[in-house]
Amino acid sequence: MTTKLFGEPVRRREDARLIAGDGRYLDDLGAGALAVAFVRSPHAHALITGVDVDDAIDVEGLVAIYTWEDLPPGVREPLPLLIPHPALTHGRTAYCLAKDVVRHVGEPIVMVVATDRYIAEDVCERIRVSYEFRKPVVGLENAVDGPHLVHDDVPGNVGAHMVQEVAHRDGRATRDVIAAAPHTLEFRLDVERSACMPMEGRGVYARWDADDRSLRVYSSTQTSTSVQMAIAAKLGLPLPKVEVIAPDVGGGFGVKIVHPWPEEILVPWAARLLNREVKWTEDRREHFISSAHERAQVQHVKVGFDDEGRVLGLDVEILHDHGAYTPYGIIVPIITSTQLLGPYKIGSYRVEFFSVYTNTVQVTPYRGAGRPQGVFCMERTMDKIAQYLGKDRADVRAANFIQPDEFPYDQQMIFQDGRPLIYDSGDYPESLRKLKDLIGWDEFPLMRSKAAEEGRRLGIGIGCYVEGTGVGPYEGGHVQVTSDGRVHVSTGLTSQGQGHETVFAQIAATELGVPIEKVSVVTGDTRRFGYAVGTFASRAAVMSGNAIALACRKVKEKALRIAADALEADPADLEITDGMVHVVGAPNASIPLATVAVLSNPLRYAFDEEAKRATQFATGGSMDRPPVAEGQEPGLEGKDYYSPVRSTFASGMHAAIVETDPDTAEIRILRYAVVHDCGKMINPMLVEGQIHGGVAQGVGGALYEKMVYDEHGQLLNASFMDFLMPYVTEIPKIETDHLETPSPLNPLGIKGAGEAGVIPVSAVIAGAVEDAEGIAIDRMPISPSDLYALRDSSRTSGAVSRLRNTQ
Amino acid sequence: MHDVTLIVNGVPRHARVPARRLLSDFLRHDLGLTGTHVGCEHGVCGACTVLLDGQPVRACLTFAVSVSGQEVTTVEGLARDGQPSAVQRGFAECHGLQCGFCTPGFLTTATAFLRDNPAPSDEDVIEAVSGNLCRCTGYQNIVKSVHRAAELLAEEGP
Numbered sequence: 001m002t003t004k005l006f007g008e009p010v011r012r013r014e015d016a017r018l019i020a021g022d023g024r025y026l027d028d029l030g031a032g033a034l035a036v037a038f039v040r041s042p043h044a045h046a047l048i049t050g051v052d053v054d055d056a057i058d059v060e061g062l063v064a065i066y067t068w069e070d071l072p073p074g075v076r077e078p079l080p081l082l083i084p085h086p087a088l089t090h091g092r093t094a095y096c097l098a099k100d101v102v103r104h105v106g107e108p109i110v111m112v113v114a115t116d117r118y119i120a121e122d123v124c125e126r127i128r129v130s131y132e133f134r135k136p137v138v139g140l141e142n143a144v145d146g147p148h149l150v151h152d153d154v155p156g157n158v159g160a161h162m163v164q165e166v167a168h169r170d171g172r173a174t175r176d177v178i179a180a181a182p183h184t185l186e187f188r189l190d191v192e193r194s195a196c197m198p199m200e201g202r203g204v205y206a207r208w209d210a211d212d213r214s215l216r217v218y219s220s221t222q223t224s225t226s227v228q229m230a231i232a233a234k235l236g237l238p239l240p241k242v243e244v245i246a247p248d249v250g251g252g253f254g255v256k257i258v259h260p261w262p263e264e265i266l267v268p269w270a271a272r273l274l275n276r277e278v279k280w281t282e283d284r285r286e287h288f289i290s291s292a293h294e295r296a297q298v299q300h301v302k303v304g305f306d307d308e309g310r311v312l313g314l315d316v317e318i319l320h321d322h323g324a325y326t327p328y329g330i331i332v333p334i335i336t337s338t339q340l341l342g343p344y345k346i347g348s349y350r351v352e353f354f355s356v357y358t359n360t361v362q363v364t365p366y367r368g369a370g371r372p373q374g375v376f377c378m379e380r381t382m383d384k385i386a387q388y389l390g391k392d393r394a395d396v397r398a399a400n401f402i403q404p405d406e407f408p409y410d411q412q413m414i415f416q417d418g419r420p421l422i423y424d425s426g427d428y429p430e431s432l433r434k435l436k437d438l439i440g441w442d443e444f445p446l447m448r449s450k451a452a453e454e455g456r457r458l459g460i461g462i463g464c465y466v467e468g469t470g471v472g473p474y475e476g477g478h479v480q481v482t483s484d485g486r487v488h489v490s491t492g493l494t495s496q497g498q499g500h501e502t503v504f505a506q507i508a509a510t511e512l513g514v515p516i517e518k519v520s521v522v523t524g525d526t527r528r529f530g531y532a533v534g535t536f537a538s539r540a541a542v543m544s545g546n547a548i549a550l551a552c553r554k555v556k557e558k559a560l561r562i563a564a565d566a567l568e569a570d571p572a573d574l575e576i577t578d579g580m581v582h583v584v585g586a587p588n589a590s591i592p593l594a595t596v597a598v599l600s601n602p603l604r605y606a607f608d609e610e611a612k613r614a615t616q617f618a619t620g621g622s623m624d625r626p627p628v629a630e631g632q633e634p635g636l637e638g639k640d641y642y643s644p645v646r647s648t649f650a651s652g653m654h655a656a657i658v659e660t661d662p663d664t665a666e667i668r669i670l671r672y673a674v675v676h677d678c679g680k681m682i683n684p685m686l687v688e689g690q691i692h693g694g695v696a697q698g699v700g701g702a703l704y705e706k707m708v709y710d711e712h713g714q715l716l717n718a719s720f721m722d723f724l725m726p727y728v729t730e731i732p733k734i735e736t737d738h739l740e741t742p743s744p745l746n747p748l749g750i751k752g753a754g755e756a757g758v759i760p761v762s763a764v765i766a767g768a769v770e771d772a773e774g775i776a777i778d779r780m781p782i783s784p785s786d787l788y789a790l791r792d793s794s795r796t797s798g799a800v801s802r803l804r805n806t807q
Numbered sequence: 808m809h810d811v812t813l814i815v816n817g818v819p820r821h822a823r824v825p826a827r828r829l830l831s832d833f834l835r836h837d838l839g840l841t842g843t844h845v846g847c848e849h850g851v852c853g854a855c856t857v858l859l860d861g862q863p864v865r866a867c868l869t870f871a872v873s874v875s876g877q878e879v880t881t882v883e884g885l886a887r888d889g890q891p892s893a894v895q896r897g898f899a900e901c902h903g904l905q906c907g908f909c910t911p912g913f914l915t916t917a918t919a920f921l922r923d924n925p926a927p928s929d930e931d932v933i934e935a936v937s938g939n940l941c942r943c944t945g946y947q948n949i950v951k952s953v954h955r956a957a958e959l960l961a962e963e964g965p
Contacts, residue, residue, distance in 0.1 A: 011899060012902065015904060015907075016891075018904055019882075019898055019899055019904065020842070020886060020891065021840070021882035021883040021885075022883075023908075025841075025908060027845075031836065118825070118828075197942055199854060199940065200908045248906075250906045250907070250909075253942070284849070497907065497908075686902065689948060692948065693942070695945055696942075696944075697942070719847070719849055721849060721851055727937050727938070727939070727946075728936050
């Protein structure tokens, strides 16, 4: 019987508990805990002039009210700026509770602890905060060099300014190359704000053990180890006295990588101070106005190209709205700047961004993390070049592709991990061929004309991307085989629905040659594994997957050595199949891995029948050697780390056929095709699931989702009633095909898959709508009303360029 | 304070709660049945869907006191004889869940739907689950899961 499970569509091991209602999400824990609610600013920009609690203190069930003045040193300091960068000259972070000033609607001002959430919210309603209003800064172009400031000490509201240039190989600057190019185009693109919107919001639950003087914290986070370090530092506790566990997490998509959230410091602090269990569960409105958003950018593009559509020079200026604070640095615009290049060889490239403060919710990575904006820019550029030259859009892309024999391909930039942007492997022409086959690219003109005969309007769009995945610095894995034959795997990074318990078990079962039923996996629990970075940037499978494989190889080597002694064989002649160590080709000369585990740990005391075999009078080892040989450790376990030299680059291409209603401007996706290359797949079923989910979020971002702020900085659609996330009725059937170009950078040859689906969708849909309508689509998302207005203005004023007669 | 007694998953359950206690909070916090999840608190996402006398309702829009005496089925009550129901198995077989937070609402909704429509078309299934939000799966495998559940139910017989 084979135990090879790597690459198989193994069913998820998480599901048994989740379908039974036995999952344990944050708010399912701590039944007796005190509840926290916050008074949050209803104003986008104001000085706090007073907090009056007189009407609140008599509410029965109230336990405590805290403002910034109540916080101890450490907790009262600004929250950390997690990823500093030399270009982020004016980084600013919030306080746990606002000190003097609020800079966006939703900023926490007062923390209330009560016996239950209903009462805590009653108390919040009775607390009166007085304000002195300041002019809010809303909208990117109002912010830059505008008359009003978000932070008094940040001139022009510019937090960061960065220019990167890759000159032409003959040394000419990009702008000179463009000026001398046979053809040039210049245009502006807009991408709106959206947000991760996991179905479970954030949440924190803390228990202080006064006897042990230790703290256990559960957080709905994407990084438990880093939350642990932040809490220990802020509360002045020794690191080993703080345990942080990510329980079942109801989706993350990026927002939960930000840490420490104010609540992740305040709740443990209050739990220790009050010596009571304390819990805060974010509600949906809080998630809209108090967590994080992403995507908003304005891009000004100039491109020079030749008669074949090859890009000779590309000059992009980006205005990036990072909201009121920059806890996550400028990772998002850095990713936009670098990943914009996609699968293309761009002759020369200049990218400049201004990252700007506004009085809105802070901007931190959302699945895709700046790539959807970059891909939107590049793919719109490709479409415009094709349109200008009268060429097929796929052909123009193909003319610019990096070729399969050109890997590793150095884009000569610095990526988000601080390392060179060098693509490790890929086959873009083959991806395009598969995509054209899948969507029926060459047959589409016929389909379009047939539809036109029925009065229907169709368009097709295409989008290509390259995604740097598996960024460092490292992850680790620990693998232990116990004397019952069970294999216990742990890794420090967390899970939010990706299926890590399944894929890591597949890797361990394959590496060790044991049935998957014997393997259990724990993630995101600092009690089990203390060193980790976190789950983001499509890195979990690459990082922890490889670390676990390496740890398993150590365990296997030790197991074979011990078994070789017992079987009087050469370790090189042994293999493990279905949990039995045996001589290759001689299955009768065997010993169960469970017994090897027993033998690996010389015992004085027997506690069961198996253990008897390892006790001091039972073992027949040499009397001249110590029971544990020099340089060895008792037990059948191993730990290892995977730290990549740089990121590995996954890629993909999407195409869609859309229909637009000639009267109502409704946009319907008729077909959606994905060709995806994430190297070797551990579990194709789960990869497909990741793609489906990503595309659905992409469709949301292309057609429905945007954060609507008014000029006062009020978020007008802070509910699921008004922020339109797609239901099943909005998502087309997604057709997929795969390509597997293994990564040469890691032992398993894998690349990340988590974010891929979302990345090119806005570009694809914009291209398809533009193709259907013959009107330039330069702003996403696009609603039927938007399209209707575009049609109107293109008919009447000619303000929008008509690209082609659609009849 | 009000005495509320519900028949939850076939068992009479009682608690004394304020009139404003939501059914979702009553189930989760007073009865400890945390399988029912709350995703939006305003009746849009459907994660909190439970069956009230067999019909899907939003537990986050229902006061516990207003349904006293009625029968409620939560996700914890879908299994039969300790075995997952056909609907639950359908979701596990077809990768119909990822983070699993919205899943209880889909499972209860699909359970009532397939009881009334055991051989649904694709359009029927899409219509049936069109009131529930999922942020992970893109729905394709959820639709597949409901179809698979219909097959499993048919195999089980009446």
